[in-house]
Amino acid sequence: MNILLINPPNCGRSIPEERYGITSLKQIFRGEPLALEELAGNLLEHHVRILDLKAEPDGLHQALLDMQPEVVGLTGVTCEANTMLQLAGTIKENCRATVVVGGIHASNDPAFFNHAAVDYIVVGLGKKIFADLVTALERDNGKDPSLSGVIRTNPGGQLNHGPRVRNSVDDLVMERPPAYGLVNRYRSHYVLEKLGISMGFVASAYGCPYSCSFCSIKGQTGGSYLAKSIDEVIRDIGLLGEVPVIRLVDANTFGDVKRAAALGRALLESGLKKQYLADIRSDTVVRHPEMLREWKKAGLRALIIGFEEIDDASLAAMNKANKAGVNTEAIAILNDIGITIVGDFIISPEYDEDDFDRLRSYFGAHRIDLPMITVMTPLPGTSLYTSHQPRIINHNLDYYTLTNAVTPTKLDEKRFYTLYARLLADSHQNVRL
Numbered sequence: 001m002n003i004l005l006i007n008p009p010n011c012g013r014s015i016p017e018e019r020y021g022i023t024s025l026k027q028i029f030r031g032e033p034l035a036l037e038e039l040a041g042n043l044l045e046h047h048v049r050i051l052d053l054k055a056e057p058d059g060l061h062q063a064l065l066d067m068q069p070e071v072v073g074l075t076g077v078t079c080e081a082n083t084m085l086q087l088a089g090t091i092k093e094n095c096r097a098t099v100v101v102g103g104i105h106a107s108n109d110p111a112f113f114n115h116a117a118v119d120y121i122v123v124g125l126g127k128k129i130f131a132d133l134v135t136a137l138e139r140d141n142g143k144d145p146s147l148s149g150v151i152r153t154n155p156g157g158q159l160n161h162g163p164r165v166r167n168s169v170d171d172l173v174m175e176r177p178p179a180y181g182l183v184n185r186y187r188s189h190y191v192l193e194k195l196g197i198s199m200g201f202v203a204s205a206y207g208c209p210y211s212c213s214f215c216s217i218k219g220q221t222g223g224s225y226l227a228k229s230i231d232e233v234i235r236d237i238g239l240l241g242e243v244p245v246i247r248l249v250d251a252n253t254f255g256d257v258k259r260a261a262a263l264g265r266a267l268l269e270s271g272l273k274k275q276y277l278a279d280i281r282s283d284t285v286v287r288h289p290e291m292l293r294e295w296k297k298a299g300l301r302a303l304i305i306g307f308e309e310i311d312d313a314s315l316a317a318m319n320k321a322n323k324a325g326v327n328t329e330a331i332a333i334l335n336d337i338g339i340t341i342v343g344d345f346i347i348s349p350e351y352d353e354d355d356f357d358r359l360r361s362y363f364g365a366h367r368i369d370l371p372m373i374t375v376m377t378p379l380p381g382t383s384l385y386t387s388h389q390p391r392i393i394n395h396n397l398d399y400y401t402l403t404n405a406v407t408p409t410k411l412d413e414k415r416f417y418t419l420y421a422r423l424l425a426d427s428h429q430n431v432r433l
């Protein structure tokens, strides 16, 4: 079959920009569409093309004309969900393709896509399920397939979800690597923003066993932690050829410490001369500093850590299962080892002047090489969404970029964004990456 896989364009909107002319808080996504490359890697029997609208924003009509796809797959995060629907509408107007949506928003909030322009919603990892769906569509020639994890849309009516999928390692289909070659023409767009160095994405593990209230990752695997085999991770890195920096895009690369230690050793022995960026929890850093010393020898350049907040009460309110003191200890350990820290922090719309000052003081007292600051956002499908739903004043998902307040700010709104932008700019003055 002719299958077109589409990565939506950058489409998130910015309240501070639109209302107050503050342009520095606009969220721009960069990087290759790994989820689509993984899907394509399991569609070898078909003619597949990936259209990355972040790299080629005006490419849709020509791609539809050139390819006449029979199936179109769309993925995206929450702030891209409206755009995915608009793209689906354009596709239906211009060709007869079956339109399938998937990704993290579709998994957490499938009802959003119960729309006339969408035929099927794939829930969960999708690599195996999407290929099964394509096979069934081809074999049964239009008859609705009944597959766990695939929801047939029912515009105007209720969705029949079927049993909730719980993905297993079989769904990783790891013997079939991502089809990196399908985005070769876009490769120059995939750079590490701060340094302008080419960066490739590799997935080594999916999901996370923790349940932080704000985090949408549960929808990916239903709460399981699923890791690729070490050989297959090394293979995928090798497939990226000369690309010097590898971003392991896992929610938590070190979720299984024994395996992570083995992966670090394998990277060292592989002879691959790469630098790595990966995600870790601060409590793992504190418990296993020796493992990270080994990873540093293997090329680990930077760790991304969700510190989120700077006091225990706020961390407990997020169900982070971690302590502020552990965060501080992890920072000291990584400073000592010489691993760059990219620290994620979440500011609440409830922040007042003192809260901003406290966070500023924390950045002054702790060496975090690149603080990343987002606004607490109740994403559909999370427990934060359930608890905050009555307080949400902005339901337009275009604004769910994690840099907009969609619940009321305690400070005057302009003041909130002014302090936010100032804190971000000041904390990025001496970025070390």
Ligand code: SF4
Pocket: 208, 209, 210, 211, 212, 215, 216, 217, 251, 252, 281, 306
């Ligand atoms: S924020 Fe991190 S630790 Fe918490 S659930 Fe998400 S991935 Fe897991």
